[in-house]
Amino acid sequence: MLLHDRLKLAGILVGVVFATVLAGQQAGTFLGLLRKNTMFVANAGADIWIMPPSTRQFQAGDTISDAALTRARAVAGVAWAAPLWLGGATIKLPQGGAEQVQLVGIDMSRRAGGPWNLVGGDVSKLALPDAMVFEDAERERLGGLNIGSLREINGHRVRVVGFTWGLLPFGPSYAFASERLAREVLKVEQHRLSYVMVGASAGVAPDALAKRLQRQLANVKVITRESFIRNTVSYVLLRTPIGVTFGSSALFGLLVGLVIVGLTMFSAVVDNVREFGTLKAIGARNGDLALLLVGQAIAVALVGALIGLAIVGRIATAVRSPKLALDLPWPVLATLVVVMILLCVVASLLALSRVRRLEPGLVFRG
């Protein structure tokens, strides 16, 4: 009895779809960005990370002594430990100018943290002198890179031997080199490194092992992969404006949706005030009418949310690229549906208050 008015129904649906699309797209983009920031730690294959105490997220910064690596290898429960170097480097472009990359130096014996998702070239070629792997999506920006291209990084001539796909954090892209080259390019002091990655032996709980390592190692922070990812996420959320930016856009979408749906439902009730009055006169309780309104609100919310999610899905596929990938895991989709139901229920409260105030006697007046 609200929904038979096609125009109003369309209005409510538009509100829900709009809110779903905007909130979904913002959430997806934000999560996609978060994933890019946590991608390295998530994919490097280490259970535990050892780092300078000041480190908040996976980024270049202070260094630690390589004693940590040696000590870690001797701790019970450690299956392997490997060093990692990370630092900013400047690549000179052939046409003039320069771009930044985050250079990752890996230990060639284990290649832990090494380039993955290769779309061209060969990881083993990193062992060649002056060999580096770059991100495919950045080839143009880095001056039209190809396998075999020569470039100058921090004053060193390097040769491109491969490309990764999609390794784009929020910031300069990753480039990979062997330990020896990375140390030279980044001018790392002797016996210093950025991170130690640790693999736990089978059956050893990373949590317990991290605590044991922390007790035995001085001047470093030891955390599991999961806490490192969590730290990175909370850093991005709390210390950067990214979270607020996306959050406020999503909130804006929800608010606009709430207003559209709320006002449309209210005006639908006003249009049908006689019918609601009739129902009251013949004995419908406020609760019956609330159920009717809220039930219809939930039905529209479900339909609108599904349409909205289908549109977000379309958008996600359309814009999908290494630089921008919407990340919409099913808990987020489910949350969106629940949020839309809540939105519509809240929106229906305004209409409901109008219905509650209706006097059944009004139906006797012509």
Added chain:
Amino acid sequence: MANAVQAIGASKTYGEGRIAVQALKPTDLTIPLGQICFLVGPSGSGKTTLLSLIGCVLRPTAGRVVLFGDAVSERRERDLPDLRLALVGFVFQGHNLIASLSALDNVALPLRLTGTPSLEARQRAAHLLDAVGLGKELARKPAALSGGQKQRVAIARALVGTPPLLLADEPTASLDAAAGRHVVELMVELSRKMRVTPIIVTHDNRIFDLAERIVQLEDGRIVADSLTAAAGGAVGSAT
């Protein structure tokens, strides 16, 4: 004969203070079970107000309303919907059907409100629509029915829950004379058949012959109250 309706000094004042309107002065009225009673009187005389008090739509400002021995005027405001559902079938001036529902679903509505299962509610609704001569129009929406047909659907809706009271407020107002007469005849006939006590507000003196008793209001008080020939010959004052 037992009484269906008793109003004892019942009055109604709308609003308070300077804007207060005493629409119904303290009124006594007793209607026995099954009596076919018409409420008549000029516009603004308080007919709808009296009907609303009897129908548990409003509570009297003072005095009592007793339906079938139950002092409904003493009940709490929030119990009134259930009382209406259980005791009263309403027919309004406009048909007041739900536009988006078929005739069948409109008639089934009061049963659905009492929690009757859908199938049973529809069966009973179909039966009543048959009784008002609309057995073939079950699936029609109100917009596809004539004025008289809509009012017959409204009668079926009022009676489907077999309430003991049928209250109609100017049910013929939007109909032509013939259709209006037919609608009231139908209400009278079904009321007799289903042992319902009907109270019908009307302006239309061409149908007064269908009443057994005519109560006339003016200025918020009963000014005449008489049994008609249809009541069994005795014409005269009933009080």
